[in-house]
Amino acid sequence: VGREPNYILLFNHIKNMNSSLKKMNINFSLSEKKLFILVKPLLNLKKSYDHLLRIAVNSNIISFSLRQRFQSNNNFTAVIISYQRTNPFFKNLYYKKIIKLLSSINTQKQEVILSSRGLLLEGCTTNVLCIRNKKLYIPIKNYYQGVTMNFILRKTRRSISKIDISIKNLHEFEEILLVGSGKGVISLSSIPQINWNSKSDLLYKELLILYKELL
Incomplete structure (x- = not known):
């Protein structure tokens, strides 16, 4: 920058x-x-x-x-697929499957979120933050936690819990955020395939301020 x-x-x-x-x-x-x-x-x-x-x-x-660098879109959506990275615990630089998935969408308006056994893991290029009652929830395991996500979690004063985030229970969350080096902090407006829609942008605005401290 x-x-x-x-x-x-x-x-x-x-x-x-x-x-x-x-x-x-x-x-x-x-x-x-x-x-x-x-x-x-x-x-x-x-x-x-x-x-x-x-x-x-x-x-x-x-x-x-x-x-x-990506400029945020007010109508950013996601699709969920059942796939887990081969080596999810570190930065694997060779992902033919991920590249293929991303080539099927408009990455300026959409993200592909990976899942396994009905549990949310991560976006193809981002980490996932779910918000309920002003508390932050992230998956327990089987994903790569990126540098930008670590920064946000370290800076926020909000309560953070690691839980199994079930796709069938996503309706319980008011906000779903995507966090990554390429996209910064993004608020999902909807996940059409499961009829999930954002109900708030309160913590999105709060965490975006934290992210902008870097710029």
């Missing part, structure tokens, strides 16, 4: 990435110094940035891309 780019939560992203690479037995480690050297040719110093920097690494190649 900015003319002289401010890399949001960079230390945390690099730490998570290196941890995942190690677990995947990819012999590469990224540092801030390496990153700045590699990214510099992509940057135009005359331009003010509000972009998402994506880094992908495999055994042979490291690649970088810049794309305009």
